[in-house]
Amino acid sequence: MLIHKIDDEVSLRLFNVGDAEEFFNLIISSKPYLKEWLGWLDYVEKVEDTVETIKSRLQSLVEAGGCPKSVAIIYRGEIAGTIGFNEINNASKIGRIGYWLGEGFQGKGIMTKALKAFIDYGFRELGLNRIEVSIAVENKRSRALAERQGFIEEGRLRQAEWLYDHYVDHIIYAKLAEEWE
Template structure:
């Protein structure tokens, strides 16, 4: 799949590049950020390079895709956002996103996720976007609610994180529920 860059008021979302590894490593190695990503905090920049390569390989196979989130005014990479998996037969995907800790609480995640959801619905023809979130990840839950996601329920002991089974909340947004006409 060839994904395109997306532009919002303050952000440029562009396909991930190997040059993004040092900036993304900074966030992916921060336990505050990685604790809700279902990955161990990275310890070497090479891990970020490998993750970007894996994501780009999955995108080329239409299995997943991710954008780097860049501030328009400074060119600084502040996180990433994208689709963790696709089920095109059923018109659905799962979204994931993270920002570096210094950028939390500024509306960047909502802005980025809004653009990516619009792309999924209107460029990729998807019908449903899902998000799975640990119940204590209140910031992510606020982002999803702002964007109109419905909480569907609790997935008990759904996956392992740091060797422990954890519960996840599942949220969804359907294309016919999407009310943001600016993202079409």
Template sequence: METESQLNSEIELEKLNVNHSQELYDLTEANRNYLSEWLPWLDQIKTSRDTKTFIESTVKVASSGGAPNYAVLYKGAICGVVGFHEINKQHRIGSIGYWLGEVFTGKGVMTAAVAKLLTVGFVQFDLNKIEIRCAEGNLRSRAIPERLGFTYEATLRQCEWLYSEYVNHAIYSMLKSEHLT
């Protein structure tokens, strides 16, 4: 088992760019069944061109000072994505999301990636609060904010349509003052 410092040195966040398109699409395809349990956007990604279009849109938002998204690299290979869904500059609040290929789960990879993203949010964007919303039943996703010391705030009832049913979201948050202590 890797130590936390070894793992942190093997995890990199690289701003999404079109050069990631094929590798990210291939990862999505290889994990389509696994990811479909909790991610409603998979039906919109049918070709590598769809992935490229998504990346182009995130690059455009980030280049105008908006919410960035990152490829998560583990030992140099793309293993998932982490980033901001949105950043509300007026209220200094950001909301983040993430996903990871199945073979990379259970190693602490996404916990380390989210910890790095918190620094981006609190330092680079000077956010006061960062939220993570997870489907209530997605215990692996919920474990990440819990491990990182986020506070559970509430459950939003039936707030996301997931293929054939509505799911509740558990909302977690961390304040800048909590991150620095």
């Protein structure tokens, strides 16, 4: 999956170091919006931080035997966000997916398309048996997206994540290979 064209507007592709400034600008411009649900944003202060993130993602590509764990979501030629497997347990064939879009890209159906394509990639290319997503209880849009993609709510993790000044509970969703397509 070097480039995966979903339709005329949306595609998924590997990040490259040349994306650092555009990715940084997307993060910074969406920071107030994204901080409601993402706890790592204060660690992004300069373009070099995104360079290191991209290098780490490329290194994980090597470690995963050439299978990307995370990619850029491209909308009409611009980086709109990212989607990837935050964790993959190869022994149990379980992947935990994470995703986000910049504020200006919300409400266009981009993430619906990207998530469907990444689920297909996880089951078809990576041979996963189970894909999980952990979402803050109050993140209703992200939860609705997972539910529309056929993920089943399996439980609640109390105080699962520290977000700057408070803990949030998460709902664990999962989709099994036998439930796919």
